[in-house]
Amino acid sequence: MKAVSPSERSTEHVPDEQVRGVIALAHHCGAKGWIPATSGNFSVRIDAHDAAITASGSDKGKLAADGIIRASIAGAAHPRASAEAPLHYAMYRLSPKVGAVAHIHSLPSVLASIHFAREGKVRLEGLELLKAFQGVRTHETHLDVPIFANDQDMDALAGRVERQLKADSLGWGFLLAGHGLYAWGQDANETLRHLDAFDYLFTLVLKLKGIPA
Amino acid sequence: MKAVSPSERSTEHVPDEQVRGVIALAHHCGAKGWIPATSGNFSVRIDAHDAAITASGSDKGKLAADGIIRASIAGAAHPRASAEAPLHYAMYRLSPKVGAVAHIHSLPSVLASIHFAREGKVRLEGLELLKAFQGVRTHETHLDVPIFANDQDMDALAGRVERQLKADSLGWGFLLAGHGLYAWGQDANETLRHLDAFDYLFTLVLKLKGIPA
Amino acid sequence: MKAVSPSERSTEHVPDEQVRGVIALAHHCGAKGWIPATSGNFSVRIDAHDAAITASGSDKGKLAADGIIRASIAGAAHPRASAEAPLHYAMYRLSPKVGAVAHIHSLPSVLASIHFAREGKVRLEGLELLKAFQGVRTHETHLDVPIFANDQDMDALAGRVERQLKADSLGWGFLLAGHGLYAWGQDANETLRHLDAFDYLFTLVLKLKGIPA
Amino acid sequence: MKAVSPSERSTEHVPDEQVRGVIALAHHCGAKGWIPATSGNFSVRIDAHDAAITASGSDKGKLAADGIIRASIAGAAHPRASAEAPLHYAMYRLSPKVGAVAHIHSLPSVLASIHFAREGKVRLEGLELLKAFQGVRTHETHLDVPIFANDQDMDALAGRVERQLKADSLGWGFLLAGHGLYAWGQDANETLRHLDAFDYLFTLVLKLKGIPA
Numbered sequence: 001m002k003a004v005s006p007s008e009r010s011t012e013h014v015p016d017e018q019v020r021g022v023i024a025l026a027h028h029c030g031a032k033g034w035i036p037a038t039s040g041n042f043s044v045r046i047d048a049h050d051a052a053i054t055a056s057g058s059d060k061g062k063l064a065a066d067g068i069i070r071a072s073i074a075g076a077a078h079p080r081a082s083a084e085a086p087l088h089y090a091m092y093r094l095s096p097k098v099g100a101v102a103h104i105h106s107l108p109s110v111l112a113s114i115h116f117a118r119e120g121k122v123r124l125e126g127l128e129l130l131k132a133f134q135g136v137r138t139h140e141t142h143l144d145v146p147i148f149a150n151d152q153d154m155d156a157l158a159g160r161v162e163r164q165l166k167a168d169s170l171g172w173g174f175l176l177a178g179h180g181l182y183a184w185g186q187d188a189n190e191t192l193r194h195l196d197a198f199d200y201l202f203t204l205v206l207k208l209k210g211i212p213a
Numbered sequence: 214m215k216a217v218s219p220s221e222r223s224t225e226h227v228p229d230e231q232v233r234g235v236i237a238l239a240h241h242c243g244a245k246g247w248i249p250a251t252s253g254n255f256s257v258r259i260d261a262h263d264a265a266i267t268a269s270g271s272d273k274g275k276l277a278a279d280g281i282i283r284a285s286i287a288g289a290a291h292p293r294a295s296a297e298a299p300l301h302y303a304m305y306r307l308s309p310k311v312g313a314v315a316h317i318h319s320l321p322s323v324l325a326s327i328h329f330a331r332e333g334k335v336r337l338e339g340l341e342l343l344k345a346f347q348g349v350r351t352h353e354t355h356l357d358v359p360i361f362a363n364d365q366d367m368d369a370l371a372g373r374v375e376r377q378l379k380a381d382s383l384g385w386g387f388l389l390a391g392h393g394l395y396a397w398g399q400d401a402n403e404t405l406r407h408l409d410a411f412d413y414l415f416t417l418v419l420k421l422k423g424i425p426a
Numbered sequence: 427m428k429a430v431s432p433s434e435r436s437t438e439h440v441p442d443e444q445v446r447g448v449i450a451l452a453h454h455c456g457a458k459g460w461i462p463a464t465s466g467n468f469s470v471r472i473d474a475h476d477a478a479i480t481a482s483g484s485d486k487g488k489l490a491a492d493g494i495i496r497a498s499i500a501g502a503a504h505p506r507a508s509a510e511a512p513l514h515y516a517m518y519r520l521s522p523k524v525g526a527v528a529h530i531h532s533l534p535s536v537l538a539s540i541h542f543a544r545e546g547k548v549r550l551e552g553l554e555l556l557k558a559f560q561g562v563r564t565h566e567t568h569l570d571v572p573i574f575a576n577d578q579d580m581d582a583l584a585g586r587v588e589r590q591l592k593a594d595s596l597g598w599g600f601l602l603a604g605h606g607l608y609a610w611g612q613d614a615n616e617t618l619r620h621l622d623a624f625d626y627l628f629t630l631v632l633k634l635k636g637i638p639a
Numbered sequence: 640m641k642a643v644s645p646s647e648r649s650t651e652h653v654p655d656e657q658v659r660g661v662i663a664l665a666h667h668c669g670a671k672g673w674i675p676a677t678s679g680n681f682s683v684r685i686d687a688h689d690a691a692i693t694a695s696g697s698d699k700g701k702l703a704a705d706g707i708i709r710a711s712i713a714g715a716a717h718p719r720a721s722a723e724a725p726l727h728y729a730m731y732r733l734s735p736k737v738g739a740v741a742h743i744h745s746l747p748s749v750l751a752s753i754h755f756a757r758e759g760k761v762r763l764e765g766l767e768l769l770k771a772f773q774g775v776r777t778h779e780t781h782l783d784v785p786i787f788a789n790d791q792d793m794d795a796l797a798g799r800v801e802r803q804l805k806a807d808s809l810g811w812g813f814l815l816a817g818h819g820l821y822a823w824g825q826d827a828n829e830t831l832r833h834l835d836a837f838d839y840l841f842t843l844v845l846k847l848k849g850i851p852a
Contacts, residue, residue, distance in 0.1 A: 037771035037835040105768060107839070111846055128363060128392035129318060132250035138365045139391060150767060152777045178778060179767035196250040200320070207324055212425040212638055212851035341576060341605035342531060345463035351578045352604060409463040413533070420537055425638035425851055554789060554818035555744060558676035564791045565817060622676040626746070633750055638851035 014070050018044040018052035021188030022068050025102050030061020034106035043088045044100045044188050055080040086158035100191040101184045108202040108213045109181035117177045121146050124201045132197035133172050150179045227283050231257040231265035234401030235281050238315050243274020247319035256301045257313045257401050268293040299371035313404040314397045321415040321426045322394035330390045334359050337414045345410035346385050363392045440496050444470040444478035447614030448494050451528050456487020460532040469514045470526045470614050481506040512584035526617040527610045534628040534639045535607035543603045547572050550627045558623035559598050573601045653709050657683040657691035660827030661707050664741050669700020673745040682727045683739045683827050694719040725797035739830040740823045747841040747852045748820035756816045760785050763840045771836035772811050789818045
């Protein structure tokens, strides 16, 4: 409720709502053990042009406001941005419905990304918790989570993701083989719910095949 | 101990005891990770006609009193009731001994519901922790937990459950295939103990068959 | 430091040291999830005749001083004693070196008790953590944990345990098939260390055989 | 900020930075369950001659400053030093880049040390989290973690480790078969990150082979 001075409204200013959203995502994933060894990154859309996103490095499970930067989703370089920021920007460009993006390295997501790499996707099917995804009203359906090959050239990888996901329907997440999960939602809360659902469903699908997950 | 005004004694008033019971069940299951992605619902009987039950949506692991409504177990529609409320009401109608009902999506219960779907039940047998269930005095017995097919038509599903469980002895829980567990007890505390026992016994039965649970 | 009145020095009085020891064991095992559904019981020796032991029922993870009674290890009936108290008393009678006893239902101990039931024992061998047991100085040894058949007649079971363990060397624990673990040490702290070591070594032995534990 | 008197600057004095580092390592590993039954030990380099290291015994998950001693990495005997201290000293002698050393008994590290004992090493390969190790910039690489046979003669074992690791490149950790992991980094923080990465990668490598870890 305090007045915001013009200087704070600079391109660097991150509104409180987005700060809270990024921190909620980061702390939740830290507590779950999904971002080991200072990995993972999180963002929340500010408007049609910018997003709040975690800066490179540090333990995101202990993230505070000063570890969050404001960046252009057009992809202009930012000195403190994470190497994986281009994948976040790509998602915001793909659809105005993407309001928050989380990237984690949870064991079930990495195990699923390798076990199902040949199929190019993980099929989640016939399970009640599919209804946790926005827009899903019944367990009598399936959700295909695409798997992309891992790549250290993040701009090239973001380009591939952007081209392929444009062609299909967008869904709520994709996997990078041997690397981890990208998930999103219309806001931070929905993204959190989708992360929980992916974790649960990947674990279930693996265990149903007798794979210890 | 403060006086309750007549207006608070409306059909909407939920007594303190039932509020505490529903919250205890919800917080316990949240802490255990049994209600991922805002799933799960919990109720405690108020009298022969009404029960206190969690309203639809929200993270039940953080449930507060304003997330609990008073509903008729006869099944009259309530604007804030969860879609799964009819299954709770059915249990209260089946027996006056049902004093509290919990519905969770824990991984071991869902894994068991799929692995044993063909048998139509999970047999729990010869294990000391069977004695955690009300009325069981020895491990030299068995408990059959029935498995019903999942269905998004909750009124139809509640009808099937009510008809089949009437015919057999009631037991302390049933599974919905690919969905989760319904468990109950004579009060909230006993229901909590039964939930712990089901979780432990489903995990044990699966692991004894070499299934990672 | 406050004066203890003569009436408090009755046969019912439990000294502070033993109260602290029993509570430390109970809270540790509760936090680990080893005593689900109000199961488990814990005791610490007071002298050559008596022990402090948890009363029957209630969640031991939240144990307070009023849940601890003073009982004779000669086995005289106590109105609040747990049904399994005779097994504690038997251990105290077997050796003056037994200073504390814990009984838990942890999943790895129950899985091991069933998987190795035919051999009549679990062999723990060649692992560094064997050195956690009092008197063990090298991993180049083995420890055999005997497995007894479960029995609801606790006096008969205690008699069998007392006769068989007298014949062999005492060790630091035994298993009841499909039921759980009894472990002890020279005091509460050592018993706690032994419980941690059993949990770790049973888990390891099972996983090394490809059994999900 | 308070002045340190000359007497405190004795050979026994452990500077605050090293105290904080050792405690951070010990508490982290305690919370993770990696040092069961009072096992594990931790050290941080003070200078070219000395290191701060945990004294023998006690639960390191609750470590306080008085459980930390100052010891010469030349290996002079210290009355309170752990039996495993010579392995820490060997690492500090091997390279000035070793700024902190942790020794843990985590289940995944012990499982990996036994499953891959015949190969003499665990190969970690093609996984994104390899980038958590200092100096690794891509997943398209591999890291070989050597496995040494366990030995209760710690001086002999330290000698073997020092000779073999000198010959090869140093890496960031080694395993003792049936015993546990030694890991290090340029400081306590980096060592912590490396511990998390080893835990995650050993778990992943085992689960990818269908081994419950």
